[in-house]
Amino acid sequence: MNLYYIPVAGLDPAGIEAHLESRGIEPRYGRRLLYWVYRKGIKSFGEINDIPVRVLKTINESFDTGLSSPLASEKSADGSVKYLFTTAGGLLHETVWLPEEKRRTVCISVQSGCRMGCRFCATGLAGWGGNLTAGEIVNQVISLPDSFTHVVFMGMGEPGDNIEEVIKAANILTAEWGLAAGSGKVTVSTVGVTPSVKRLLDETECNITLSLHSPFPDERLGVIPAEAMWPFADTLRLMKEAGNRRKRRFTVAYVMIEGKNDSDQHLEELKRLLSGTGIRVNILPYHPLGEDSERSSGDQAMMRFKHLLVTAGIGASVRRSRGTDIAAGCGMMAGKRSKSL
């Protein structure tokens, strides 16, 4: 990608039309360009066959598609694939493609690294490189060799810490002029940066997942430092208030660690917090990092938690680990070029 050209990926109809007009090109070609970039994933404007050649020549002088292929990929024994991308500015970031029966989920990054420093997460421990643009975020969906049915903003970075670009990207993914993924198919996962959650609710149609870890604020603070600035109770309140005003799903992600957050007290507090709210619980296994002595709760403990939540009228599921052999599981992404990537 040429740094001096305007990338089309990342623009909405108003944005592309304004850029075209400023270069003396009829704005009516804007939506065609977006179609070719977002739906067809073209790497060069020469692939377009329904815009006059003389117009394409002018477009070529000022614009770039903004799309780029992954640098490398690695396939897990379970069929999931991890991709390594870089931006024009050299920010490495990872994307995971997860096939599961009819569902094909793409887990995308919003930053290179992360500033939130959550204790159980390799991304947080590796530090922060910078924000991705909306174009770089959606490129991770468009430029994969495989198709998708669902997109989760659950890779590297905290969406609430790059909210302007995340909102643009989420809208490109769901809009008819964009990838038209369908609003129920796109989920943004956050530690609960409250002002950003509010914006996601007001400005997008996406599902939202809150990374909870513990229903007790003090305990959560020990693992998720963001709790000090943005208490999870505020995000839960926003989710409850939004209720079913729009057709979208709210979930709490609960990474379960043996002897830490899988007790009956945790269960009872979760039930108290979530009863009657319509917010679901997604229970996830823990992936220990490095010398970490903590272990994931076992399958039985997770299934018991799920069962008791469901019995109390709270929707719950246990997500099995995927791609752990290629460090593509939840909290395992580090954005480094390993021997195999």
Ligand code: SF4
């Ligand atoms: S869990 Fe999410 S917010 Fe926390 S450090 Fe990892 S990437 Fe950042």
